[in-house]
Amino acid sequence: AQKVTQAQTEISVVEKEDVTLDCVYETRDTTYYLFWYKQPPSGELVFLIRRNSFDEQNEISGRYSWNFQKSTSSFNFTITASQVVDSAVYFCALSVNRDDKIIFGKGTRLHILP
C-alpha cells in the first residue's frame, strides 16, 4: 500500500526566512510519481511539480526547490526567502505506475509572518 507522511502539521516563519517542508513516502512500486500542490486561502489546489522515480535530480524554480532522495524516501520542498504570499497549505502526493489515483499527505499549513 502507498502512503505519504507530512509530519509537520503547521509551520510559522518570519518573512525572508528559508523554510523546508518535509515529505516521506512509502511504496513498493519501482515506478512512481511524486507531486507537490499549494492550496492558498482561496481553496483551489495549484499543481507545483511532478517528479518520477527515475529522476533524482533536484529541481529549482525561482525561490522554490525540491530535494528528492530515494535512499530516504523523501521529497522535501524548500522555499527560499519566504514571502507572505507563500502562506498556504502544501500537500505532497504520490501515485504509482498506471494507477488512476493520487495519494495525498495530510498537508502542512505554512504561515509566513510579516
Place this chain on the structure above:
Amino acid sequence: SQTIHQWPATLVQPVGSPLSLECTVEGTSNPNLYWYRQAAGRGLQLLFYSVGIGQISSEVPQNLSASRPQDRQFILSSKKLLLSDSGFYLCAWSVEMRSGPTSYEQYFGPGTRLTVT
C-alpha cells in the same frame, strides 16, 4: 488550454435536502475525473473517480453518488444531505491513462463550499 469549472461556488442547504454539484472540463478529451472532499482544516478525501462515461468508482461508502453523463461532465449528488456532508468539494481532472502516460498530475477546479444546516 484546459480549464475546469465548478458550480456553485458556495451552497447552504438544510439537512435532508438534495444536492447536485457540477464539474465540467474544457480543452481535453477522455479525461479522468475526480471528486474530493476536504473537511475544515483537514486533508483531501477522494470520494469518486471516473475513467470514462458511465464509469464510476466509489472510494468511500456514504450517502453521496456521482455520475458522468458526458465525457467532460462530472456530477456529485445526494438525495438527502447530512450535517457531516459539510465541507469543501473539489473536482479534478487528469490525462486519461490507458493510452497516455503512465501517471500524470491532477488539475483542480475552484471548489464548492457546502454548508449543511
